Amino acid sequence: MTGADLSPAAVARAKREATTRGHQVAWCVADMRHPPVHPHRQFDLVIACDNALPHLLTDEALLTAFRAFYTCVRSRGGCLITVREERAGIRVKPYGLRIEAQTRYLVWQVWEFDGPIYNVAMYFVVDQGGSTCVAHVMRTKYYAVSTDRLISLMSAAGFQRVQCLDDRFYQPVLIGTRE
Numbered sequence: 001m002t003g004a005d006l007s008p009a010a011v012a013r014a015k016r017e018a019t020t021r022g023h024q025v026a027w028c029v030a031d032m033r034h035p036p037v038h039p040h041r042q043f044d045l046v047i048a049c050d051n052a053l054p055h056l057l058t059d060e061a062l063l064t065a066f067r068a069f070y071t072c073v074r075s076r077g078g079c080l081i082t083v084r085e086e087r088a089g090i091r092v093k094p095y096g097l098r099i100e101a102q103t104r105y106l107v108w109q110v111w112e113f114d115g116p117i118y119n120v121a122m123y124f125v126v127d128q129g130g131s132t133c134v135a136h137v138m139r140t141k142y143y144a145v146s147t148d149r150l151i152s153l154m155s156a157a158g159f160q161r162v163q164c165l166d167d168r169f170y171q172p173v174l175i176g177t178r179e
Helices: 008-020 059-072 147-156
Strands: 002-005 026-029 043-048 073-082 090-100 103-113 117-127 134-143 160-165 173-177
Touching: 002 008, 008 026, 043 059, 059 073, 059 147, 147 160, 147 173
Parallel strands: 002 026, 043 073
Antiparallel strands: 073 173, 090 103, 103 117, 117 134, 160 173
């Protein structure tokens, strides 16, 4: 198994998490549009889940990623992705309350759709029991790309039998194979 992420901090955390659980994973920092080249090595499956692909903000960037995935997959291998399906309005997504020692963390996201690009803000309220709290926010943008468009782009990259599997996971699952 090989894992990659654009963020060095995310890769460092993934390494720690895998080690803690006793998993053997080769990790690297890489852009999904330009994955690391492994001479004479291809994968059975390339996975990009939990809305990772809509970080790429154009069809051209997505097609580049799908072509890179196709190159990484051996014959009879596949690609599996999951994405969000919401496309309009404003959505508030609570993630609940986390408690560590005497500190409470309240976490939620706000998604604001306005055309093909939408804004996401993730809020963290840190409550240490006093009369005030501290709030932090992280912001990013996503491409509100439809599953139909993703299927078309996967096919254009060379994947065959591309389809969307609905009602099997909390996000739509798209799969395709390399014949």
